[in-house]
Amino acid sequence: MIRKFSAAMAIALALPLVARAEVDKKTERNWKGKCAACHGADGKGQTEQGKKLGVKDYTDPAWQKAHSDDEIKKVIAEGTTGMEGYKDKLDAEQINGLLQLVRALK
Numbered sequence: 011m012i013r014k015f016s017a018a019m020a021i022a023l024a025l026p027l028v029a030r031a032e033v034d035k036k037t038e039r040n041w042k043g044k045c046a047a048c049h050g051a052d053g054k055g056q057t058e059q060g061k062k063l064g065v066k067d068y069t070d071p072a073w074q075k076a077h078s079d080d081e082i083k084k085v086i087a088e089g090t091t092g093m094e095g096y097k098d099k100l101d102a103e104q105i106n107g108l109l110q111l112v113r114a115l116k
């Protein structure tokens with residue numbers, strides 16, 4: 011009985027982890043495929059395009075503090091000067107994943 015319970019628990023605990031790793035991989039693919047040309051894979055913006063467009067360094071804690079989650083999601087969806095919006099290419103979940111990725115850069 012106890013053994014059965016812990017096996018079920020182990021599965022219940024492992025499943026969300028697997029699902030999360032899957033989302034992360036897709037998010038990383040989106041970042042590398044759609045964003046890294048300007049923002050750099052490391053989020054520092056030190057690419058040729060990033061430098062030209064004045065992309066900021068998102069690993070900077072001061073940058074992280076100055077930008078809210080809502081603002082970041084809005085820019086990814088709607089775009090800003092020098093960056094197109096992605097609301098037609100990415101759904102809310104994908105945009106949220108990219109927000110988490112940006113937050114993890116610091």
Ligand code: HEC
Nearest residue numbers: 044045048063064065066077081082085086091092093108
């Ligand atoms: C053509 C180059 C380019 C591409 C591609 C691009 N961006 Fe941007 N991005 C910019 C520029 C330019 C800015 C404005 C300067 C800045 O704030 O760093 C910006 C701003 C941002 C910001 C700052 C938002 C804020 O609150 O100020 C985030 C976050 C961001 N981009 C994420 C992304 C994500 C995620 C993708 C891919 C889905 C992406 N960008 C694709 C050029 C680009």
